[in-house]
Amino acid sequence: MEYENAIEIKDLVKRYDGFTLDNVSFTVPRGSIMGFIGQNGAGKTTTINCLLNLIKKDGGEIKLLGMDMPEKEYEIKKYVSAVFDELPFNEELNANVLDRILSGVFSEWDHAVFSEYLERLQLPSKKKFKDFSKGMKMKLQIAAALSHHARVLIMDEATTGLDPVIRNEILDIFLEFLQDEENAILMSSHITSDLEKVADRVSFIDKGKLLLCGVKDDILDAHGIMKIGKKELEDIDRGDYISARVTDFGADLMVADRAEAAKKYSGALIEKTTLEEIMLFYVNRSRTFEAPKDSVK
Amino acid sequence: MPKQGEYKMTLKQLIYRELYLSKKSILQTLGIAGMVYIFIVMVLLSCSFGNMAKYGEPEEIMEIRNAVAAYLPVMLYSIALVAGVDAIPNQIFADHLCGWHKFIRSSGVKARDYVGAKYASILLLFAAATLLMTIVCPVLFLLSGSGKINLTGLIIVLDAVLFFTDYNLPLFIWAKSREKALFWSTLPILVIAVLPVIVITVRTVTGAAAVTEDMYEALIGKYSNGGFMPAACIASGILAALLYVSFRLSVHFVEVEG
Numbered sequence A: 001m002e003y004e005n006a007i008e009i010k011d012l013v014k015r016y017d018g019f020t021l022d023n024v025s026f027t028v029p030r031g032s033i034m035g036f037i038g039q040n041g042a043g044k045t046t047t048i049n050c051l052l053n054l055i056k057k058d059g060g061e062i063k064l065l066g067m068d069m070p071e072k073e074y075e076i077k078k079y080v081s082a083v084f085d086e087l088p089f090n091e092e093l094n095a096n097v098l099d100r101i102l103s104g105v106f107s108e109w110d111h112a113v114f115s116e117y118l119e120r121l122q123l124p125s126k127k128k129f130k131d132f133s134k135g136m137k138m139k140l141q142i143a144a145a146l147s148h149h150a151r152v153l154i155m156d157e158a159t160t161g162l163d164p165v166i167r168n169e170i171l172d173i174f175l176e177f178l179q180d181e182e183n184a185i186l187m188s189s190h191i192t193s194d195l196e197k198v199a200d201r202v203s204f205i206d207k208g209k210l211l212l213c214g215v216k217d218d219i220l221d222a223h224g225i226m227k228i229g230k231k232e233l234e235d236i237d238r239g240d241y242i243s244a245r246v247t248d249f250g251a252d253l254m255v256a257d258r259a260e261a262a263k264k265y266s267g268a269l270i271e272k273t274t275l276e277e278i279m280l281f282y283v284n285r286s287r288t289f290e291a292p293k294d295s296v297k
Numbered sequence B: 001m002p003k004q005g006e007y008k009m010t011l012k013q014l015i016y017r018e019l020y021l022s023k024k025s026i027l028q029t030l031g032i033a034g035m036v037y038i039f040i041v042m043v044l045l046s047c048s049f050g051n052m053a054k055y056g057e058p059e060e061i062m063e064i065r066n067a068v069a070a071y072l073p074v075m076l077y078s079i080a081l082v083a084g085v086d087a088i089p090n091q092i093f094a095d096h097l098c099g100w101h102k103f104i105r106s107s108g109v110k111a112r113d114y115v116g117a118k119y120a121s122i123l124l125l126f127a128a129a130t131l132l133m134t135i136v137c138p139v140l141f142l143l144s145g146s147g148k149i150n151l152t153g154l155i156i157v158l159d160a161v162l163f164f165t166d167y168n169l170p171l172f173i174w175a176k177s178r179e180k181a182l183f184w185s186t187l188p189i190l191v192i193a194v195l196p197v198i199v200i201t202v203r204t205v206t207g208a209a210a211v212t213e214d215m216y217e218a219l220i221g222k223y224s225n226g227g228f229m230p231a232a233c234i235a236s237g238i239l240a241a242l243l244y245v246s247f248r249l250s251v252h253f254v255e256v257e258g
Helices: A044-051 A073-079 A095-105 A111-120 A134-145 A164-177 A192-198 A216-222 A231-235 A258-264 A275-283 B004-021 B023-048 B051-055 B058-098 B100-106 B111-144 B151-175 B178-206 B209-224 B229-257
Strands: A005-016 A019-029 A033-037 A059-064 A067-069 A080-083 A152-156 A184-188 A201-206 A209-215 A224-228 A244-246 A251-255 A269-271 A288-290
Touching (some): A005 A044, A005 A184, A019 A044, A019 A059, A019 A184, A019 A201, A033 A192, A067 A073, A073 A080, A080 B100, A095 A111, A134 A164, A164 A184, A164 A192, A184 A192, A192 A275, A201 A216, A209 A275, A224 A258, B004 B111, B051 B058, B058 B111, B058 B151, B058 B178, B151 B178
Parallel strands (some): A033 A184
Antiparallel strands (some): A005 A019, A244 A251
C-alpha cells in the first residue's frame, strides 16, 4: 500500500431532512492525529459514518489508505479500526470469548497482541463486561481496535466521560501507535484539551460545514482574543473578527489573524487562545454573545 | 477482498457468538424439556409397572399411553424448538442496543455473514432439538407399548417454527424497536388464538353448530389418522424454501437500514 494521506475526504455531501453535510473536505496525513471537533449535531458522526460507509454518501470522494471508499470497502476495513463512545460488545461476554469472536471478524487478528493489551491495561479476561467500569470498557475497545494491525484508527467521541487518568493512559497508547509513521488517527471529541495535547491537525465542523482545517499549532498561533472596552467595540471593523463576547468589563473578540489585528489595532491587548475558545467563538460567528456570569475571568 | 476461508472463519465465530449469548435461554429450555420428559417417563412407567398398572382399568391405561405417546413428544419438541425461535431474534435487539451491528459493519463483515450467522444458529438449534428428540422419543414409544407415533404433530410443530423463523428474523431486523417487532410478531399468534372464538361465535349466531361440529370431528379424525401428513410435509418444503427469501430480505434490511 502506498499512500501519503491515510484519509482523504473531498467535497463530501450527505443530506437529511433539516441537515446537510456540506462539501466537507480534509485530509489526515499518515503519521498524524487529526482532531475533529464540533458541537453535538454538527456533523462529526455523519462524516465518520460516511467514512466507514455505514451510511451512503450523497456526493464527494472518500479515500482511505489510498483506496476508494466504497469501491474497496472490504480491503480498506482490514486496516481500519473504529472506536465508538459506547462498548459495542454484548455485556454478557468476557475478554476471552471476545478474543475468539474477533479472530473471526478481523482476518489479521493477533491473539498475542490482544493478551498483551489486556495485561498492560489491567483488564480481567474472565470477568463479564457488565462488571467493567466505563474506563475499563473504553480501554477494552481500544485494545480490540489495536489488536488486528490496523493502520487507521477512527474514534467517535471515545474519550468522552472518562476520568483524566484513564484519558491520559489512552492518549499515551495513541502516541505509541503513531510511532509507526504509516499509521494515523482521526479523533472526534468534545474534549478539546485532549486534542490540544495530542493532535497534529484540527478540523472544526459546525452545522454541517467545515469552518477550520489545518495544522493545530498554526491555527492556535493565528487566532487570538482581542480584549477591548465595550465602547470600543463599535470602532472595530466587523470583518476583522469572528465574533464578540461581551462581559461586564468589556468585550473579547476572536481574531483569525493575530499579527494583522495587532498591526491594525496597535495598543490592543491580544491574548493567545485555546481550541475550546476558538470553537465557542466560531459557533457564535457573526454575532455578539454574552459570557455566562460565572465564566468571566 | 477477503478469501473464501476468511468468510467461513467469520461465520463460524459469529455463530459461536450467537450460541454463546443464547446459552442461558437454551439451558432454561433444556431444563423445562428435561422435566417434561421425566414426567412423561414416570407416567409411562407407572402405567407399566406402578400403581396405575396394578389398580387401573386396562382400557384406561391404554388410553393414557396412547395420549402420552401421541401428544407429549409434540409438546416436548415444541419446547425444545422455542429456544431458537425466541433467543436468536431477541439477540438482534441486544446487538442494536450495544452497537454490535454498527461495529461489525465498520469492521468489514458483510451483512450476509452477520445475518447468516443468525439463520445458521437457528438451524443448528433445530437440528440439535430434532436429534435430541430422535434419541429420547424411542424410549417413550417403547414404554408406551401400543402408542402411535404422531409424526404429523411433530411436522406441524416444525412448520410453525419455520414460519416464525421466516417471519421473525427480517421483522426484528426491520423493526429496530422491540415493541414494534413484538406487536407484529404476536399478531399471527393472536389471529390463530382468536380464530376458534370466531368459529364458535359464528356457530352460535348462525345455528350451524351441527355442521361445524361434524367438520371438527372429521378434521380431528383425519389428523389422528395422519391424513394431514402430505400437506404438512409440503408446507415444510415451502417454508424451508422461504427461508432463503427471508434471509435475502434480512440482508437487504441490514444493508439499507444499517
